[in-house]
Amino acid sequence: MDTKLTAIQTIQGEFTLDLKQVTSLAQVDLLSTRYLGKHGQINTLFKTLPIKSDPQTGRKINDLKSVIETKITEKINQFLSLPTSTTFDVTTPGTPTPLGSLHLITQAIEEIENTFLSQGFVRRRYPEVETDWYYAEGLNIPPDHPARDDQETFFIDQDIVLTAHTSNGQLHEMELKKAPPIKMINIGKTYRRQIDASHTPMFHQFEGLVVDKDINITHLLGITEFFAKSYFGSDRRTRLRPHHFQFTEPSFEIDVSCGLCNGTGLIAKNACKVCKSGWLELGGAGMVHPQVLKNGGLNPDQCTGFAFGWGVERVLMMKTQLPDLRLVYSDDIRFLKQF
Numbered sequence: 083m084d085t086k087l088t089a090i091q092t093i094q095g096e097f098t099l100d101l102k103q104v105t106s107l108a109q110v111d112l113l114s115t116r117y118l119g120k121h122g123q124i125n126t127l128f129k130t131l132p133i134k135s136d137p138q139t140g141r142k143i144n145d146l147k148s149v150i151e152t153k154i155t156e157k158i159n160q161f162l163s164l165p166t167s168t169t170f171d172v173t174t175p176g177t178p179t180p181l182g183s184l185h186l187i188t189q190a191i192e193e194i195e196n197t198f199l200s201q202g203f204v205r206r207r208y209p210e211v212e213t214d215w216y217y218a219e220g221l222n223i224p225p226d227h228p229a230r231d232d233q234e235t236f237f238i239d240q241d242i243v244l245t246a247h248t249s250n251g252q253l254h255e256m257e258l259k260k261a262p263p264i265k266m267i268n269i270g271k272t273y274r275r276q277i278d279a280s281h282t283p284m285f286h287q288f289e290g291l292v293v294d295k296d297i298n299i300t301h302l303l304g305i306t307e308f309f310a311k312s313y314f315g316s317d318r319r320t321r322l323r324p325h326h327f328q329f330t331e332p333s334f335e336i337d338v339s340c341g342l343c344n345g346t347g348l349i350a351k352n353a354c355k356v357c358k359s360g361w362l363e364l365g366g367a368g369m370v371h372p373q374v375l376k377n378g379g380l381n382p383d384q385c386t387g388f389a390f391g392w393g394v395e396r397v398l399m400m401k402t403q404l405p406d407l408r409l410v411y412s413d414d415i416r417f418l419k420q421f
Contacts, residue, residue: 086131086139093123094146101153107161114154124150186410186421187286190398191269194288197312198267201305203290206268208251214241216250220377221329236273244273248289249329249391252370255291256378262385264293269394282407286394293370293380293387299332302367302388310338310364314401319345321361330368330389337361342403362400365392 097117104110117123124147133140184192195205209216218227228234236244251268268289277283292301303322310318319339327333339345340357347353347360354360367390372382395407402421404410409417 086136087142089127089131090139090142090146093117093127094149096123097150097153101157104157107158110154110157110161117150118147118154183421186398186418187394189421190394191286191288193313194394194397195267195269197309198288198290201308203265203267206251206255206266207270208248208254208268210245210271210273211238212243212245212250214243216253217243217245220253220374221249222371222373222377223328227328234275236275245270246272246274247391248272248287249389251289252291252329252374252389253378256293256375256380260379262294262380262387264291264387266291277408282395282411285407287391288394289389289391291370291387291389293375293385295385297369297386297388299369299388302369302390305388306336306364306367306390313397314338314341317344320364322367325366325368327366327368329371329374330366331371333366333368336364336367336390336392338364338400341400356403364400365390365396367391 097113100113100116104113115122119125124143127143127146128140131139131143133143199205219225235246238244248268248270251266251270255264255266255268268291269286271284272287273284274281275283290305292305299322303320306320310320317339318341321337322334323337325333325335338361340347340354340360340362342356343349343354343360345360347357349355356362367388370387370389375382375385375387395410398404398410399407412418
């Protein structure tokens with residue numbers, strides 16, 4: 083018997099047997115590689131049999147190749163047409179991708195910023211690493227003042243500090259504008275050597291500054307009242323308490339009525355656990371000291387102004403009744419997902 087024909091018939095028989103044993107598309111793929119691949123059985127026949135001297139042998143190999151290709155295609159179609167145990171509804175919505183959100187502090191900053199922008203303020207952000215002039219000396223804080231003690235302030239060197247307040251923006255803004263009117267809100271990070279349930283070494287403050295002709299305390303009261311009602315709620319009230327700051331005269335602490343007890347100081351005839359008295363301290367404020375106006379290049383005989391500096395985290399705690407400020411900077415998703 084012709085050995086060339088025998089070799090072709092042998093491959094054909096092996097393929098027929100292998101095809102009967104295929105039970106999956108993956109096995110069909112392996113079968114295709116075995117017989118039709120670069121190093122498969124068909125190419126082996128082309129390489130080993132004398133197809134140049136015997137063209138009829140070459141035709142028989144091609145015929146076998148066509149048969150194998152047809153059978154493999156039929157087998158693939160057979161598996162693809164089989165019903166599956168699960169169905170896919172193309173109209174069913176996919177699994178939603180988890181979405182992040184702005185951090186609680188960022189949300190508070192944006193809300194505070196928008197509140198003051200609606201009143202004509204301009205948003206600024208001045209340096210957090212500052213010279214002693216803008217941080218203290220230019221704000222009428224002498225070298226022996228307790229606020230400049232190194233137990234309170236992070237010093238980079240003798241003349242450079244991490245700002246413990248955003249009031250440094252006052253002088254920068256005066257120098258930038260060179261003349262009234264000035265109406266800016268400076269929001270930035272500040273640093274102090276404190277840490278407990280209501281303090282962190284790094285926190286945020288927003289500093290407001292208004293300078294123009296005939297600015298007085300009633301304007302400060304108006305802006306304070308507007309912010310309290312916009313941020314905390316329309317039922318909230320504010321009050322001033324005399325205080326002392328080196329860069330304002332007169333100076334005040336500003337309180338806002340407690341939202342938990344509605345300013346009464348009592349809940350079910352017991353003292354309010356948050357305020358104890360019906361009021362919560364919002365922050366400091368006052369009329370800009372004449373010396374600070376001079377240091378900023380303005381004439382205190384021609385203009386007056388007021389300034390206030392309040393903590394972002396502080397007003398956030400007052401609004402949300404957070405029990406511990408440090409939670410805001412935690413990585414506890416259970417807490418952060420609430421906001």
